[in-house]
Amino acid sequence: METTGAWRSLAWLLGIWGLTRTVLLLFVFKVYVFPGPDVTSDVSVIYQGWYEVLRTGTFPLDDVTWQYPPAAALAILSPGLLFHLDYTSAFFVLAFTADLTALLLLLYAGLRPGKTLRGAWVWLVGVPLLGPTVYARYDVMVTAVAVAALLAGSRHPRAMGVLTAFGAMLKVWPVLLLVGARKRGVWGAAAVTAAVLSVVFAVAMPGAFAFLTFQRDRGTEVESLGSLVFHVARQFGWDGQVLLNYGSVEFLGPYVGAVSTAALGLTGIAFGWLLLWRLMATRFLAHTPADAAFVGVLMFTATSRVISPQYMVWLVGLAAVCLCFRGSRMKLPVVLVLAAAFVTVLEFPVWFAHVVASDALGVTLLFVRNGLLVLATVLAARELWRSTVTRTPVPALPAQATRTKETSLPS
Numbered sequence: 018m019e020t021t022g023a024w025r026s027l028a029w030l031l032g033i034w035g036l037t038r039t040v041l042l043l044f045v046f047k048v049y050v051f052p053g054p055d056v057t058s059d060v061s062v063i064y065q066g067w068y069e070v071l072r073t074g075t076f077p078l079d080d081v082t083w084q085y086p087p088a089a090a091l092a093i094l095s096p097g098l099l100f101h102l103d104y105t106s107a108f109f110v111l112a113f114t115a116d117l118t119a120l121l122l123l124l125y126a127g128l129r130p131g132k133t134l135r136g137a138w139v140w141l142v143g144v145p146l147l148g149p150t151v152y153a154r155y156d157v158m159v160t161a162v163a164v165a166a167l168l169a170g171s172r173h174p175r176a177m178g179v180l181t182a183f184g185a186m187l188k189v190w191p192v193l194l195l196v197g198a199r200k201r202g203v204w205g206a207a208a209v210t211a212a213v214l215s216v217v218f219a220v221a222m223p224g225a226f227a228f229l230t231f232q233r234d235r236g237t238e239v240e241s242l243g244s245l246v247f248h249v250a251r252q253f254g255w256d257g258q259v260l261l262n263y264g265s266v267e268f269l270g271p272y273v274g275a276v277s278t279a280a281l282g283l284t285g286i287a288f289g290w291l292l293l294w295r296l297m298a299t300r301f302l303a304h305t306p307a308d309a310a311f312v313g314v315l316m317f318t319a320t321s322r323v324i325s326p327q328y329m330v331w332l333v334g335l336a337a338v339c340l341c342f343r344g345s346r347m348k349l350p351v352v353l354v355l356a357a358a359f360v361t362v363l364e365f366p367v368w369f370a371h372v373v374a375s376d377a378l379g380v381t382l383l384f385v386r387n388g389l390l391v392l393a394t395v396l397a398a399r400e401l402w403r404s405t406v407t408r409t410p411v412p413a414l415p416a417q418a419t420r421t422k423e424t425s426l427p428s
Contacts, residue, residue, distance in 0.1 A: 027124070030137055034120060037145040038113060044149035045109045053366025056153045061105045063264070064155075067093050068104060076224040082264035087218035087225040088186035092155040112152040115161040116144060119334060122161075126168045126341045131303065136341030143333030143355050147326060148362040154327040159188045160334035166194055167307050167338045170203065178206025186214050190314060190331060196291055197309025199301055236260075236267035236277065238323040239372055240364065242387045243276040244268060251375040259373055265323060266373060280322040287316035290398065298405040304342030305405055311335040311347060312401045315354075315394040324387070326365045329358045346400040353393035360386040 044051045063082065070077040071090050077083045096107035120140055127134040144151050151157050166180035177198065184191030185207075195207060218225040237243045239259060247255060247268045257270020291313055298305075314335055318328050336351040364372050364382040371379030 030141055034141050041149055041152055045152045051149050053369050056150045056366050060108045060153050064093055065104045075222055078224040078227055084228050086186045086189055092158050109152050112157050115158040119161040119164045122164050122168055123337055132341050133343050136337040139337040139340050143358050146358040147329055150326045151330055156327040156330045159184055160330050163191045164334050164338055170306050171303055174200040174202035175206040178203040179210045182207040182210035193313035194310045196313045197306035236262055236269045236273050238265045238267050241322050241324045243280045243322055246276050248375040248380045277322045283320035287320050300405050302344055304345040307338045308345055308347055308401050311339050312397045315397055319390045319394045326361050329361050346404055347397055350393040350397035353389050357386050357389040
């Protein structure tokens with residue numbers, strides 16, 4: 018009966034995945050127009066512009082919107098492999114392929130002993146909640162790498178290290194997957210891979226690490242937690258501006274620097290909490306690395322001075338991995354992240370004009386979305402601490418279960 022139920026669930030899952038992803042493809046290929054600004058312009062204008070520069074053997078050093086580690090060049094150049102398609106179409110196909118890869122990894126893991134298909138369902142539901150933005154950014158590719166790294170961790174620690182380092186060289190945040198890693202093989206493989214990739218890119222392409230200096234003068238992005246200060250302040254005459262700056266729509270003007278500094282301070286506090294947790298944790302279970310990575314990325318997303326919609330793809334991917342494990346306590350935070358994903362598609366792109374205008378609808382959406390993220394962060398951190406640090410005795414097996422186990426042993 019369990020096998021029949023599992024196959025029926027699998028059939029439903031694959032059917033719904035195919036339907037929802039077809040809808041996403043129809044939107045990005047503009048068979049149907051999604052409400053709000055065109056989310057595909059990043060691919061057709063920005064990414065394709067970078068592609069033309071990168072294919073000459075150098076990074077776009079004159080473009081301050083290039084704010085990514087060197088391996089991001091591989092993601093931007095990858096549509097060129099599908100030479101029979103134009104750049105934009107090829108990118109969408111590759112994003113779709115990354116989505117499918119993440120699903121297959123979650124399905125493979127979910128069908129193994131001690132795992133569950135709940136993680137695959139989280140990915141199935143979470144991605145379309147974010148709308149076509151998922152296929153119009155390369156973050157889904159990075160997330161697929163992160164999902165593979167976490168799922169490989171328990172059985173193949175060196176593979177996890179290699180994949181984590183590669184993911185971090187694509188977009189930095191996957192370095193947080195190491196927060197809950199205990200095996201030396203993970204750290205060693207990650208360090209060696211990062212060093213090798215850094216040397217290769219530094220030698221092969223000029224300006225591989227110029228991105229490190231491109232964010233110094235950023236403002237506070239209009240969707241971030243700190244932006245709520247200025248959304249409210251605009252109602253009382255704050256005379257700053259909302260401008261496209263460093264590739265995103267940001268607040269610029271009085272006190273923006275102070276709020277951005279405060280955001281960096283919160284990120285520092287988050288890092289301190291993670292370090293304290295790592296020093297205090299005494300119990301590491303199979304799901305602990307995934308839970309810790311989820312908490313770490315939640316913390317750094319919620320406190321960042323930029324919360325772009327595609328950041329939610331990272332959280333959905335890590336949430337899915339958490340719920341692959343039967344023992345994970347992250348169910349409520351995962352539900353909150355899925356709710357935040359739905360509100361995210363409403364604030365961008367559907368009603369982004371209201372966000373930029375700081376009107377009642379826009380501010381309400383941001384308070385709800387960012388509130389959900391903060392609440393998910395606090396609850397997830399509390400659950401991680403309780404399950405790994407709080408010194409509660411492990412309950413003994415019931416006497417009946419003990420006798421059953423003893424009688425099942427070979428004589």
